Amino acid sequence: MAGSTNLNWFARSWQTAEGLPNNRVDSLAQTPDGFLWVATPRGLARFDGVTFDEISLTNYAGQGNRGVAALLPGREGGLWVEMDRGAVVDLNGNKTFAVRPANAHMDSAAQTMIEWGDGRLWISYLGGAICSLKGGKATVIGWQLGLPWAPVGSIAKDSKGRLWLARAGEVGIFHHGKVQLLAQPGNRSIRLARARAGGVWICAGGRLFHFDEGAPMELKGTLPAGDSHAEASAMLEDRRGNVWVGTAYNGLFRFDGSRFEKIPVSYPEISCLLEDNEGNIWVGTHGGGLDRLRPRAMSLENAQNGLPFEAVQSLCEDAGGDFWAVTDNGLLARRGLDGWQTIYAGWPGGRATCVASDKKGGIWIGTRNYHLIHFQGGRFDAWNRKDGLGVSPIAALMAASNDDLWIGGYGHELQFFRDGHFHTVPLRENTHTVRAIAQDAAGKIWIGTSRGLLLEIAGGKAIDRTEKISGAIRSIRSLRAAPDGSLWIGYAGFGLGRLKSGHFGHVTTARGLFDNYISEIVPDGRGWIWLGSDHGIFKARERELIAATENPNMRVRSIHYGRGEGLAGLEANFDFSPRAVLSRDGRVWMSTQSALVVIDPEKSDSNSHSRPPPVFLKRVIVDGKTVAAYGGPAPLGGVMDLRKPSPLRLPPNHRDIEFDFTALNFSAPENARLQYRLDGLDGNWIDANPERAANFSRLPPGQYRFRARAGNGEGAWNENGASFAFSVTPFLWQRWWFRSAALVAFAAIVIVAVRYISFRRLRWRLRALEQQAALDKERARIARDLHDDLGSHLTEIVLLSDLMLDDPDKSNHSARRVSETARQVIKTLDETVWAVNPRNDTLAHLIDYIGQFAVEFLRMAGISCQMDAPLRVPEKMVSTEVRHNLFLVVKEALNNIVTHANATEVSLKITINESDARIAIEDNGRGFALAPNNGSADGLRNMRRRIEEIGGEFDLQSRPATGTRITVTARLNQ
Numbered sequence: 001m002a003g004s005t006n007l008n009w010f011a012r013s014w015q016t017a018e019g020l021p022n023n024r025v026d027s028l029a030q031t032p033d034g035f036l037w038v039a040t041p042r043g044l045a046r047f048d049g050v051t052f053d054e055i056s057l058t059n060y061a062g063q064g065n066r067g068v069a070a071l072l073p074g075r076e077g078g079l080w081v082e083m084d085r086g087a088v089v090d091l092n093g094n095k096t097f098a099v100r101p102a103n104a105h106m107d108s109a110a111q112t113m114i115e116w117g118d119g120r121l122w123i124s125y126l127g128g129a130i131c132s133l134k135g136g137k138a139t140v141i142g143w144q145l146g147l148p149w150a151p152v153g154s155i156a157k158d159s160k161g162r163l164w165l166a167r168a169g170e171v172g173i174f175h176h177g178k179v180q181l182l183a184q185p186g187n188r189s190i191r192l193a194r195a196r197a198g199g200v201w202i203c204a205g206g207r208l209f210h211f212d213e214g215a216p217m218e219l220k221g222t223l224p225a226g227d228s229h230a231e232a233s234a235m236l237e238d239r240r241g242n243v244w245v246g247t248a249y250n251g252l253f254r255f256d257g258s259r260f261e262k263i264p265v266s267y268p269e270i271s272c273l274l275e276d277n278e279g280n281i282w283v284g285t286h287g288g289g290l291d292r293l294r295p296r297a298m299s300l301e302n303a304q305n306g307l308p309f310e311a312v313q314s315l316c317e318d319a320g321g322d323f324w325a326v327t328d329n330g331l332l333a334r335r336g337l338d339g340w341q342t343i344y345a346g347w348p349g350g351r352a353t354c355v356a357s358d359k360k361g362g363i364w365i366g367t368r369n370y371h372l373i374h375f376q377g378g379r380f381d382a383w384n385r386k387d388g389l390g391v392s393p394i395a396a397l398m399a400a401s402n403d404d405l406w407i408g409g410y411g412h413e414l415q416f417f418r419d420g421h422f423h424t425v426p427l428r429e430n431t432h433t434v435r436a437i438a439q440d441a442a443g444k445i446w447i448g449t450s451r452g453l454l455l456e457i458a459g460g461k462a463i464d465r466t467e468k469i470s471g472a473i474r475s476i477r478s479l480r481a482a483p484d485g486s487l488w489i490g491y492a493g494f495g496l497g498r499l500k501s502g503h504f505g506h507v508t509t510a511r512g513l514f515d516n517y518i519s520e521i522v523p524d525g526r527g528w529i530w531l532g533s534d535h536g537i538f539k540a541r542e543r544e545l546i547a548a549t550e551n552p553n554m555r556v557r558s559i560h561y562g563r564g565e566g567l568a569g570l571e572a573n574f575d576f577s578p579r580a581v582l583s584r585d586g587r588v589w590m591s592t593q594s595a596l597v598v599i600d601p602e603k604s605d606s607n608s609h610s611r612p613p614p615v616f617l618k619r620v621i622v623d624g625k626t627v628a629a630y631g632g633p634a635p636l637g638g639v640m641d642l643r644k645p646s647p648l649r650l651p652p653n654h655r656d657i658e659f660d661f662t663a664l665n666f667s668a669p670e671n672a673r674l675q676y677r678l679d680g681l682d683g684n685w686i687d688a689n690p691e692r693a694a695n696f697s698r699l700p701p702g703q704y705r706f707r708a709r710a711g712n713g714e715g716a717w718n719e720n721g722a723s724f725a726f727s728v729t730p731f732l733w734q735r736w737w738f739r740s741a742a743l744v745a746f747a748a749i750v751i752v753a754v755r756y757i758s759f760r761r762l763r764w765r766l767r768a769l770e771q772q773a774a775l776d777k778e779r780a781r782i783a784r785d786l787h788d789d790l791g792s793h794l795t796e797i798v799l800l801s802d803l804m805l806d807d808p809d810k811s812n813h814s815a816r817r818v819s820e821t822a823r824q825v826i827k828t829l830d831e832t833v834w835a836v837n838p839r840n841d842t843l844a845h846l847i848d849y850i851g852q853f854a855v856e857f858l859r860m861a862g863i864s865c866q867m868d869a870p871l872r873v874p875e876k877m878v879s880t881e882v883r884h885n886l887f888l889v890v891k892e893a894l895n896n897i898v899t900h901a902n903a904t905e906v907s908l909k910i911t912i913n914e915s916d917a918r919i920a921i922e923d924n925g926r927g928f929a930l931a932p933n934n935g936s937a938d939g940l941r942n943m944r945r946r947i948e949e950i951g952g953e954f955d956l957q958s959r960p961a962t963g964t965r966i967t968v969t970a971r972l973n974q
Helices: 542-550 736-806 813-835 843-860 880-901 935-949
Strands: 009-014 028-030 036-040 043-047 052-055 067-072 079-083 089-092 097-099 112-115 119-124 129-135 137-140 153-157 161-169 169-173 177-182 190-194 200-204 207-210 216-224 231-236 243-247 254-256 258-264 271-273 279-285 291-293 298-301 314-319 324-327 332-336 339-342 352-357 364-365 372-376 378-384 394-399 405-409 413-418 421-427 433-438 445-449 454-458 463-465 476-481 487-491 496-500 503-507 518-523 526-531 536-541 558-561 581-582 588-591 596-599 617-622 625-629 648-650 656-663 673-677 693-697 704-713 722-728 862-867 907-911 915-922 953-959 962-970
Touching: 028 067, 028 271, 028 279, 036 279, 043 067, 067 112, 067 843, 079 112, 119 526, 161 190, 190 231, 190 596, 200 231, 200 648, 207 231, 231 271, 243 271, 254 813, 314 581, 324 352, 364 394, 364 405, 394 433, 405 433, 433 487, 445 476, 454 503, 463 953, 476 518, 487 518, 496 542, 503 542, 518 588, 526 542, 588 704, 617 704, 617 722, 617 843, 656 673, 656 704, 656 722, 656 813, 673 693, 843 862, 843 880, 843 907, 843 915, 880 907, 880 915, 880 935, 935 953
Parallel strands: 153 190, 314 352, 648 722, 862 907
Antiparallel strands: 009 291, 028 036, 036 043, 043 052, 067 079, 079 089, 089 097, 112 119, 119 129, 129 137, 153 161, 161 169, 169 177, 190 200, 200 207, 207 216, 231 243, 243 254, 254 258, 271 279, 279 291, 298 596, 314 324, 324 332, 332 339, 352 364, 364 372, 372 378, 394 405, 405 413, 413 421, 433 445, 445 454, 454 463, 476 487, 487 496, 496 503, 518 526, 526 536, 536 558, 581 588, 588 596, 617 625, 617 656, 656 693, 673 704, 704 722, 907 915, 915 962, 953 962
């Protein structure tokens, strides 16, 4: 795709690289639905502004008729297609048919087709033949009907529906079955076109005439010298009254009513012309593809069209309307009535950096080498460091309303020049570079720096207002004061900000801004703000920008001017200011790194931006197969017609469904915004991808409706859009009756399973109870045997030993030992029997036994025992292991007291709560500071181990001369 750089018109070209079937375009037509149809030797294509869709006609015109020679929209919404070998196809949806004239004159390709009021089709051929076609029968219009024979012919229908014919230098009108010759333009090669004012336009031998029946033929203009003998091959009058003349070898011309202008196009051989619904002019060429012509809203001034340099880094307009510019290599230029001229005469020297104008008609120029220069009345004056200039290089100039000149640049100083003297405003050391200076509606001076500082000048001092803009350090590129007292701020990477009355807000690409790097800000006075950025030039509504900076939930809509206007690759400058101007005639001037851009806001407000584009669903594809399509008048080949869709049912095992959709915007397709959503799945609208397609995989069963809509750059949406309803059938196991039956079956299985598990657990519990009962029975038997057998024998030993003691002379010492040992054995046996006996597995038995043992044991040792136990003991079971370990710990503690503590009194306190039992043993013995490292230490370790084994807690507290306290806690739910 290519584009011309004509100052008034821009031509954008589509060729085979962009999908055009062939670079030779023989005919063009736009059907009522808005699609553009393109005829090429390779076939017919439908164009939506972005994509070419090839339409096959071989089923109707035969295999040998692939090329298309001429197109004509039908009266009933269809499309007449004349094939390159004579067959004529009437595309009208399902009523498509083809006819083949039987005359030999139709062997050459058609040139023009016209449908008359009675349904008759008139066709002119390149070979010179003109015929009418009705009901499949062709009638040749020749000398028999009053028209001379010649190899070139032309036809046209005027605004009154009359048929005009031209051949062999004669122009006539068809009346009552005969051709009435009316004029002889003076050249055998004649081209006719309908005139909006009535009659026809005639181009013959490079001369343009207007002619109507009953009036003389009027010469309107002649093609420019060098092209005056060009042969017209296509002609068109547009809605503005311009007459376009395409020639066979000399390119394209436009007649504006007074003169001809040559319009650059991609190829000099013009085949056809068309004006679309948006006012674009389409040009079919014989080798350069398809061109679209639009009036330029923007023009470029660079070295190719008179600017004496490529890049402009600073720009201003003086009081007289002349423009002044500074180039990137430090030259100064002026644009007056004679165009741009570089200023050399009288220049004081130095490389210029920026330029600004004052209201007195003077021009101020900053330089890189400590020079400030003023020009007025043909004279240059200069000031330097000796005069007090302290800024260099100078990066920004601004003439204030009180005639002060503000000067900013690199370094830590800001100056203003008043009455021939420089005054300095100190800046912070981290200021770096002053990039922008602005004066607001109240007269305040604002400074923006490359380090992101926003400074307000008040009382000769720079006050840091950065905290008003969130306090973050973001590089500032541009400032623009608005009449309402607000200040617009352009950032590098942070979008566009606005400060008003202490309130700051900003908007970025996340909310619709085209670019976050804003170098230039120019309100045009028509409700738009034009913005220069790193990625080109765009505009947005001022009211939307204000609303978005005040409400973080609001979005803006940006209209970008790029490839569609021949402005691709533009990057705005930002190092020096001023660099953008709203001129007195209402145009916007912006400097970029490759050219000076001039914008006419009035021309940019085209209908394509104000009217939302129509939306079409082009195809519905299920698992890679097209099941529905929009063909317009073209045949669909057996798939569903999306013009009259019927409900579509997808099988449950489908893989994916794809929707291809489009919006018809031929003027600026890149600015059309498409959204879609799938009702039944999506809750919000989704922005479409560049391919304009939406894909959904494995949708669950249900009812769905796909919707697509399109909006223009100004936020107007085509809410009707396009829609398509379909459903996804469920699998057998997804149907309601199957799920109900499955639910009943599942419930029955659960009930059976629960009963089975419950009975099984009951059996397990009964078996466990039986095992426990057997174990308890066995423990009782052991306890009984130990008591009956071993106890009786030991009692006998005691009795015998007592008898021996009656005789002091017989083994008195040994007998005493036997008696003591026997008693100890009895105690041990009694303890064992108590621990084993299951009848003692209660908390009450445990407390009773420990209390009796403690009192008896301490009494025998001559130590007083204070017992504190609850009167009512809860009925809780205590396992044998817990009882046994608790008793042994108490026994060991009491034994240690008797053996080591030298205590006279012991306190035994038992407390019970819901979850545990606590036993505290405290004596008034000698105590200790550190745990002993002897046999008693082993006892303490054993006590702690036993309590930990049953999941309890062991605590030992002791101090010298104050006794010892041992506290054990046992969990009752173990």
